[in-house]
Amino acid sequence: LKAEDLAQGVADWDACFASGQALAEISDKAENFRAAILRDKKTRKGKTPPEHAFFEAAEKLWQRRDTLEAELEQQRLALFRDFLAWATPEMQTRKRARRQVDYDDLLGNLHRALTGARGAALAASLRTRYPAALIDEFQDTDPLQFEIFQTLYANRDNPAFLVGDPKQAIYSFRQADLHTYLAARKEARARYWLQDNQRSCPGVIAGVNALFSANPQAFMLAGLDFLAASRGAKPLPVLFDSSDIERGAFHFWQLPAGEAALDKASALQRTAEATAAEIARLLAAARRREICVGDSPLPPKRIAILVRTHRQGWLIKEALAAVGVQAAELAQDDVFLSAEAEDLERLLLALLEPARLGALKAALATPLFGLNAHDIAALNEEEAALNAWLERFARWHRLWQKRGVLAALNRVGQERQFAARLLALPEGERRLTNHLHLVELLHRMEDQTPQAARLLREFSRKRQAGVEGLDETAQLRLESDRDLVSIVTIHRAKGLEYDIVFCPFLWEGGGQPSGQALPGQFYHDGDGRLRLDYRPEGEAAKQAARQEQAAEWLRLYYVALTRPVHRCYLVWGDYTLRGSRVESARSLLNWLVAGAGYQPEAWLTADGKTLPDAAALKTAWQTLIAGLDASTEALPETGLAGQTRRVAEEAAEDYAAAVAHRALTPGFRIDSFSSLIRHGDFSAREGEGKAQDDLPDLPSLPDAPERLAAQMAQRAQTSPDDILHFPRGPQAGDCIHDFLERLDFDRPESHAFAADLALSRHPPGDPERKADHPAMLKTLATNLAATPLPLPGCRTPFLLHTLTPERRLVELEFYLPVARLDAHVLQNIMTAHGEPVPRLDFPAAHGFLKGYIDLIFAHEGRYYVLDWKSNHLGWTPEDYSDAALREAMGAHGYTLQARLYLLALHRYLKCRLPDYTPAQHLGGACYLFLRGVRPDWQQPNGLPTGVCLLSPKGELVLEMERALG
Secondary structure (H helix, E strand, O other): OOHHHHHHHHHHHHHHHHHOOOHHHHHHHHHHHHHHHHOHHHOOOOOOOOOOHHHHHHHHHHHHHHHHHHHHHHHHHHHHHHHHHHHHHHHHHHHHHHOOOOHHHHHHHHHHHHHOOOHHHHHHHHHHHOOOEEEOOHHHOOHHHHHHHHHHHOOOOOOEEEOOOHHHOOOHHHOOOHHHHHHHHHHOOOOOOOOEEOOOOHHHHHHHHHHHHOOOOOOOOOOOOOOOOEEOOOOOOOEEEOOOOOOOOEEEEEOOOHHHOEEHHHHHHHHHHHHHHHHHHHHHHHHOOOEEEOOEEOOHHHEEEEEOOHHHHHHHHHHHHHOOOOEEEEOOOEHHHOHHHHHHHHHHHHHHOOOOHHHHHHHHOOOOOOOOHHHHHHHOOOHHHHHHHHHHHHHHHHHHHHHOHHHHHHHHHHHHOHHHHHHOOOOHHHHHHHHHHHHHHHHHHHHHOOOHHHHHHHHHHHHHHHHHHOOHHHEOOOOOOOOOEEEEEHHHHOOOOEEEEEEOOOOOOOOOOOOOOOOOEEEEOOOOOEEEEOOOOOHHHHHHHHHHHHHHHHHHHHHHHOOEEEEEEEEEOOEEEOOEOHHHHOOHHHHHHHOOOOOHHHHHHOOOOOOOOHHHHHHHHHHHHHOOOEEEEEOOOOOHHHHHHHHHHHHOOOOOOOOOOOOOOOOOEEEEHHHHHOOOOOOOOOOOOOOOOOOOOOOOOOOHHHHHHHHHHHHHHOOOOOHHHOOOOHHHHHHHHHHHHHOOOOOHHHHHHHHHHHHHHOOOOOHHHHHHHHHHHHHHHHHHHHOOEOOOOOOOOEOHHHOOHHHEEEEEEEEEEEEEEOHHHHHHHHHHOOOOOOOOOOOOEEEEEEEEEEEEEEEOOEEEEEEEEOOOOOOOHHHHOHHHHHHHHHHHOHHHHHHHHHHHHHHHHHHHOOOOOHHHHEEEEEEEEHHHOOOOOEOOOOOEOOEEEEOOOHHHHHHHHHHHO
């Protein structure tokens, strides 16, 4: 260790304390020094570590941190233990208060009744009604159920038959308890066995017998022994295979061994590809009648690939797709995680808000409608086509409101032929099944959430919840009952049979679960009682839990290997994980074949020195295979992986876009107010708030200190629910606009719902004040409703709370035809009429001018444009005075925007009022700077703050209309 390194370490230590750094940062430095110096393996031979007060302090700190972390973990586990003790009775209390019961409650209630004061009378009544009982699949029974049956039938003359196979107990995650079966077996008066296997051919039965007889402790748990089965009398058709390679009832594939051993990821991929290639060969041979079951060609649906995890299923499905084989997947995945759920959510949003062009185009881009990018871009040029889509979605929207989501989605699907379109896509049946499943779930959800917006929100929540929110109703359904190869999880395969079964991934070590979802260790004690052990030093509990988990995986293997009728493909062999073969050697498949002589706990924790080496494992496997009617070969090399690599290499080549050598003149296009001001001399853009800090920078004003002091004082006095505290920026502006768009000013009870919906759709930021945001929006609505607006041309001020739905239009979208519009022509018109507008500099417009008007309303026979502005101009009434608003209107180009909106209103009224004249009907524009509109803020002239009123100027409107051509 160099002296300067030591000095730097001590300096770092002192600096940590001097700067008040966190304990974790200090201890990290201690750890580094501890690793570098204090460990003997870091010290050269014949040398001793240097001694220094710093090293002693670092070691003490490290020990203190270890102690503290252990104490914190103990406290956390104690808290969780106390929670479990409290939660169960508390849950029952709450359910009783709400008069709710579930399936577990039915069992619990019955058990309490049978063991209560009147339990004997109830038991006698039940025995009279059910004098005998036969309980199938008893290995999946939980202790509570067994106690119920014991109370009813134990020590009685009434017979109770318990039928089950403990080797197939694989549902502990559903509270099935194998130890309950073992306890019941001890109490049985008589025991009977079914030793004849009526399902499988003799070769498959012999293979299963050999695999589970090679190790006397095959299933690891005491009391769970394997009894060899024999072939039953039921006749079976013969599997005929005329291929060149002989394949027995068990066909073993060996992973590459020795120096050629694959890493785990490559072995998984190679196995999936070999499985897919063999299935493709089988199906091709069946079409030529070279593989038959009895007199019929082998059907695809009689071939199954059994997987343990969805990741393995995806590998297989991708490999099958690469060789052109269709497969149906029996899985427990969540349909809300599918791509079809995302597509349906987009469609629902467009149906909920049919006037939102972005939502409509997003829906049209889904596979449900099948429009491509060119089709959607063309809608910008074809007004008639776009209007046709808008009318369709508006019609479907009304159907949803009137008859519910199922009627609306069925009508859309019929008119746009969803089924035909989805079936034509790759994995079309899977897509259509998911879509129909989701529509059904939406229909069920609507019973609890009939309001359309909330139904969509609940649907979105389920999509975000993922597998945490999975229940049986949302599990993926089988996409087809047609003749397709099946990819099945082993849990789902229980009880099924297939002519040919592939078990491609049982060789994978590390398959046994590494832990539980809850803290602590779950295991059964010597009396078969379930225990939950929280002790961190409880190595015996950890070992017992690990062994029980591994034992269940072995029972899962038994279920998998007993599914085939005629042939089973099984892969075995060696692989590496981060350069080590320990996980491979310690796999549970190797336990079955080479684990004799080892204790389960020793095998599960063994290292490379105590496990059988590669040669011993190979000998054990070869001995087992040689004694069977089996065939074996090296895992086939399909070449698919190489092809994939070549495609990836080609895709990695450098490509460059072609260079345009001539300028393109602008053609027919759709412009908006934003595009007109994009290249002009403006201080801000439409939709953006004023760029400023919390307090404005006023260094150039002579009264800057006084104004700054007034700003600070006013800010300190504003209440937490004041809209002045609401976040700023585009997202916050969208939230406010969404809130006001949904608001009924004449119905205060609607304000809370509109606020919740707007905040959920457009989170405005500032999470520290999130709890105050709903109150801010509701206060804004109250202020707007109560502020008198002295509209141009009106005798009395106007109040928003008097505005009824029939006198308003919300978010009116318009398209104004434009023959040609030059920037300087528009600039000259505005200037000639005394309208403030900065320099305009946009390319000549030709096509349409598009926009959305926040609100159009009628008052005293005139029609007005109203626009909400969320700009934050300051904290005092003076910041929202006439002078301040005129400055903001000119700086942002809002005056030009107002005139364009009045022109759109003029064209709208011109088409709808037979006697329309601008002088009589066009009322003007009202721009409300929302943060400054409130009834208690007034200017010296008595007018409200935050309100900018523009007279109609009919001549200006007509001149702009002529300029557009």
